[in-house]
Each structure stands twice: as C-alpha cells, then as structure tokens.
Amino acid sequence: MDTFLVLIALSIIVLLINTSLAKRDGNATRKCRPDISKLEKTIHGEHVELAKCCENNGRMVERILAKLDVLEKKSRQRNNDEERRSASTRGIDDRRHSNKKDHKKARVKCENRDFIWAQMNNTCIKGLNSTLLTSSSIAECKKSCDDQSSNCMSISHNAATEECHLQSKYSGVWQVISPCDLEGWDYAEKRVKPNWKWFDMPNTCIMHSNVKRFITLSWFSCKAACEYEESFECRSIEFDNKTKECHLQAKHSGNSPLSSPCYSRGWDYAERQFF
Missing domain, CATH: 3.50.4.10 (Hepatocyte Growth Factor)
Known part of the structure; x- marks a missing residue:
C-alpha cells in the first residue's frame, strides 16, 4: 500500500513537472513568434536564416540579431572606408598622372627653348x-x-x-x-643657346685669316654675324671701331698665332671659347 502511494505521488510530481516544462516551452515559442520576420537578414550578399535559433525564451534570438546589427554596421563602415581610400587613391593617381603630364609639358617646353x-x-x-x-x-x-x-x-x-x-x-x-x-x-x-662664350682681346688680331670682310655698325653686330654664319664655322672676329670693318675668321688662338698688340692699329679681337 505504501509503495502504491509512493508511485502515485511520483506520477503526480512528474506530471506537474512536464506541465510546467510545456508551459515554459509554449511561452518561449509564443515570445519568439513576433520576431520571426526579423530572423532573416542579408550580410555581404549572403542570406542568413535564423528561424531555428528561437530558444531560451527568445534571448538567443535577441543576442544573434544584436550581433548581426553590429556586424552589419562594421561591414557598412568598412565599405565606406574602402570607398574613401579608393577615391583617395584615384585622386592621388590622377594628380600623379596630371603632374607627370605637366612635368612632361614643362620638360618639352624647356627642351624646345634652345635659345x-x-x-x-x-x-x-x-x-x-x-x-x-x-x-x-x-x-x-x-x-x-x-x-x-x-x-x-x-x-x-x-x-x-x-x-x-x-x-x-x-x-x-x-x-x-x-x-x-x-x-x-x-x-x-x-x-x-651656346656651349661657348666670347673672349675679348683688345688691340689684337690674327694675320691673313679673314674669310669674310664687310662693314657693320657695331662690335655686337660683328659678333652676331659670326654666330649666325652658315657657310663655315666662324670662331673669331676682328673689328675696327673707327672704320666699322668686321672680319669673320675660322682661325682662333688654338690653331693660329695671335698678333698682340696687333701689327695694324685700331683692331680688336674676340673668339668663341667652347666649354
């Protein structure tokens, strides 16, 4: 009899426990149901299903959703940072490309300015x-x-x-x-633009070396005529400031002896020295 009563008591206790567990599970299920629409999210283009994660009175779902929100914000921030870096890099590349073109233009301009x-x-x-x-x-x-x-x-x-x-x-x-x-x-x-300069020697001349002789108005125009001479390589000049006579010569102090002071009065000499 005593054993029978113990079994009945145990059965009642088990029944009560099962009923309590069923109520708890039902409450958890009902609590999760309103959030079912939130259990599907898209992160990085991948569809994530969370319907099977509804347990522990919905607390697990809330934690997962919160974590996904954090991940989504981080992902969005990372994408924004990448876009800014990409835009910045493009800007730098564009500026570098522009600078290269500008340098090239400047270089061409300098190279073309040969005067x-x-x-x-x-x-x-x-x-x-x-x-x-x-x-x-x-x-x-x-x-x-x-x-x-x-x-x-x-x-x-x-x-x-x-x-x-x-x-x-x-x-x-x-x-x-x-x-x-x-x-x-x-x-x-x-x-x-020369790779030479004029070296002037007053009261000096070279004997019998005149290739061209003509009258010009100044010492400077005599030099200019030598610089632009095309029929031969003009290396030196003689100029008489009184008569305005200009002599263009291929000879210079490096390949012909000078007469200094000049054997004929009034002559000044200049030669192009290359460097």
Missing part, C-alpha cells in the same frame, strides 16, 4: 616690324615673342611709348642700327 635672348640697348632694326603690340616692359615684349610662332626672332621695345615690335629678322641676316637714330628704342634677339 637665349641677347639684348642691345639703344639699338634697332628699321622697316621690319611685322607685329605691333603694347608692352610695359621689354621682358613682357620678349614673352609676347616667345608666345608667337617660331617666326618671331627679335623684338624692338620703347619704354617711353610702351611700343613692342615683333620681327622675323635679326642681326645675322639684317643690318641693325646702333646707336639707333630714333630715341628710346632697345633691341633684343633670339640666339642659339
């Missing part, structure tokens, strides 16, 4: 002014010539009137006038 400006004050060339501009300075007038086509080889500028003449002729092919018979004019011309 220097030689300026002669109180000097001019008459009747050759192809273009007339207004320039406040001779430097601005030179720049206007640089900006023109290669036809511009020289300029004449008057600081008082701010006149700028662009010309295709230069002292090597046309007679310059120095001193200019018109007041206020300065002259400048493009010359081949």
Whole structure:
C-alpha cells in the first residue's frame, strides 16, 4: 500500500513537472513568434536564416540579431572606408598622372627653348616690324615673342611709348642700327643657346685669316654675324671701331698665332671659347 502511494505521488510530481516544462516551452515559442520576420537578414550578399535559433525564451534570438546589427554596421563602415581610400587613391593617381603630364609639358617646353635672348640697348632694326603690340616692359615684349610662332626672332621695345615690335629678322641676316637714330628704342634677339662664350682681346688680331670682310655698325653686330654664319664655322672676329670693318675668321688662338698688340692699329679681337 505504501509503495502504491509512493508511485502515485511520483506520477503526480512528474506530471506537474512536464506541465510546467510545456508551459515554459509554449511561452518561449509564443515570445519568439513576433520576431520571426526579423530572423532573416542579408550580410555581404549572403542570406542568413535564423528561424531555428528561437530558444531560451527568445534571448538567443535577441543576442544573434544584436550581433548581426553590429556586424552589419562594421561591414557598412568598412565599405565606406574602402570607398574613401579608393577615391583617395584615384585622386592621388590622377594628380600623379596630371603632374607627370605637366612635368612632361614643362620638360618639352624647356627642351624646345634652345635659345637665349641677347639684348642691345639703344639699338634697332628699321622697316621690319611685322607685329605691333603694347608692352610695359621689354621682358613682357620678349614673352609676347616667345608666345608667337617660331617666326618671331627679335623684338624692338620703347619704354617711353610702351611700343613692342615683333620681327622675323635679326642681326645675322639684317643690318641693325646702333646707336639707333630714333630715341628710346632697345633691341633684343633670339640666339642659339651656346656651349661657348666670347673672349675679348683688345688691340689684337690674327694675320691673313679673314674669310669674310664687310662693314657693320657695331662690335655686337660683328659678333652676331659670326654666330649666325652658315657657310663655315666662324670662331673669331676682328673689328675696327673707327672704320666699322668686321672680319669673320675660322682661325682662333688654338690653331693660329695671335698678333698682340696687333701689327695694324685700331683692331680688336674676340673668339668663341667652347666649354
């Protein structure tokens, strides 16, 4: 009898325990049901199903959803950072590419500028002014010539009137006038960028070495004629300032003896020394 009563008591206890567990499971299921629509999310393009994770009174689901939200925010932040880095890199690459092109342009411009400006004050060339501009300075007038086509080889500028003449002729092919018979004019011309310089020796000459002889107006125009000579390699000049006679010569102190002081009075000598 006692054993029978114990079994009945145990059965009642088991029944009560099962009923309690069933209620708890039902409550957990009901608590999870409202969140079923939230149990499917997309992260990095992959569909994640969480319907089977509804347990422990829904607390597991809440933790998973919270974790997914954190992951999604981190993913979004990472994507934004990558986009910014990519945009920054593209910007740097674009600037580098632009800088390379700019450097290339500058390099080409420098390489193409194979001349220097030689300026002669109180000097001019008459009747050759192809273009007339207004320039406040001779430097601005030179720049206007640089900006023109290669036809511009020289300029004449008057600081008082701010006149700028662009010309295709230069002292090597046309007679310059120095001193200019018109007041206020300065002259400048493009010359081949030299790898040499003039070395002047007053009261000096080379005997019997003249290749060309002609009259010119100044020591500077005699030098210019030598620089632009094309029929032979002109290495030296002689100039008589009194008679304005100019001699162009292939000889120089390196291959011919000098006469210094010159055997004939009034002659000055200059030669191109290469370096």
